[in-house]
Amino acid sequence: xxxxxxxxxxxxxxxxxxxxxxxxxxxxxxxxxxxxxxxxxxxxxxxxxxxxxxxxxxxxxxxxxxxxxxxxxxxxxxxxxxxxxxxxxxxxxxxxxxxxxxxxxxxxxxxxxxxxxxxxxxxxxxxxxxxxxxxxxxxxxxxxxxxxxxxxxxxxxxxxxxxxxxxxxxxxxxxxxxxxxxxxxxxxxxxxxxxxxxxxxxxxxxxxxxxxxxxxxxxxxxxxxxxxxxxxxxxxxxxxxxxxxxxxxxxxxx
Numbered sequence: 001x002x003x004x005x006x007x008x009x010x011x012x013x014x015x016x017x018x019x020x021x022x023x024x025x026x027x028x029x030x031x032x033x034x035x036x037x038x039x040x041x042x043x044x045x046x047x048x049x050x051x052x053x054x055x056x057x058x059x060x061x062x063x064x065x066x067x068x069x070x071x072x073x074x075x076x077x078x079x080x081x082x083x084x085x086x087x088x089x090x091x092x093x094x095x096x097x098x099x100x101x102x103x104x105x106x107x108x109x110x111x112x113x114x115x116x117x118x119x120x121x122x123x124x125x126x127x128x129x130x131x132x133x134x135x136x137x138x139x140x141x142x143x144x145x146x147x148x149x150x151x152x153x154x155x156x157x158x159x160x161x162x163x164x165x166x167x168x169x170x171x172x173x174x175x176x177x178x179x180x181x182x183x184x185x186x187x188x189x190x191x192x193x194x195x196x197x198x199x200x201x202x203x204x205x206x207x208x209x210x211x212x213x214x215x216x217x218x219x220x221x222x223x224x225x226x227x228x229x230x231x232x233x234x235x236x237x238x239x240x241x242x243x244x245x246x247x248x249x250x251x252x253x254x
Contacts, residue, residue, distance in 0.1 A: 063091035072102035103133035131164035138171035173202035193226030
């Protein structure tokens with residue numbers, strides 16, 4: 001049984017939805033998009049508890065626009081108990097209230113989801129996340145060797161640098177079953193050429209890889225020499241339809 005919602009819920013409606021979801025024992029796929037809903041105090045815990053009760057759920061997609069460290073903590077505690085998940089998509093776009101503390105709690109939960117085949121984490125615009133949390137995330141995903149699909153969005157970062165991307169790249173190289181990789185580091189102020197070339201080497205090690213979609217646009221430290229070399233290395237892999245975006249990085253004017 002599949003269930004999908006996408007609307008602006010009131011607090012009362014969310015409580016009612018939580019009650020209904022908790023009764024759906026045969027539910028295997030839940031997609032809940034709350035990006036149109038305003039932050040609703042008190043209702044998120046009821047909703048998360050109802051999702052935990054779904055012992056048969058395999059695929060979970062949850063999209064929010066009102067995330068903060070407290071919400072991520074509650075969500076992480078929930079996810080840690082859902083070890084049966086094979087597909088997870090989390091969308092927290094544009095929340096400056098999520099920082100390393102929130103991401104670290106999420107990492108602890110992800111470590112327990114060893115059955116995951118697909119992981120999609122969007123933290124685009126969560127500009128307080130640093131190399132520390134990305135490094136922790138890298139350690140976690142390196143253990144999820146069953147992953148076939150990986151999508152990570154950390155665009156417009158103020159603090160992710162060469163160190164964080166290098167750690168992340170090393171982790172990717174340890175996922176032999178990956179078929180598709182989607183990465184968004186658009187607008188990252190501190191990413192250098194060395195880290196980008198490390199990523200290309202890691203991707204080249206993935207013999208099962210079919211496709212990539214990589215966004216490094218508006219990254220001011222990436223030079224034309226580096227971006228051209230990166231593109232060349234990716235094209236050698238003979239992927240299905242690789243997409244690489246360096247729009248308006250410093251390479252555009254070099």
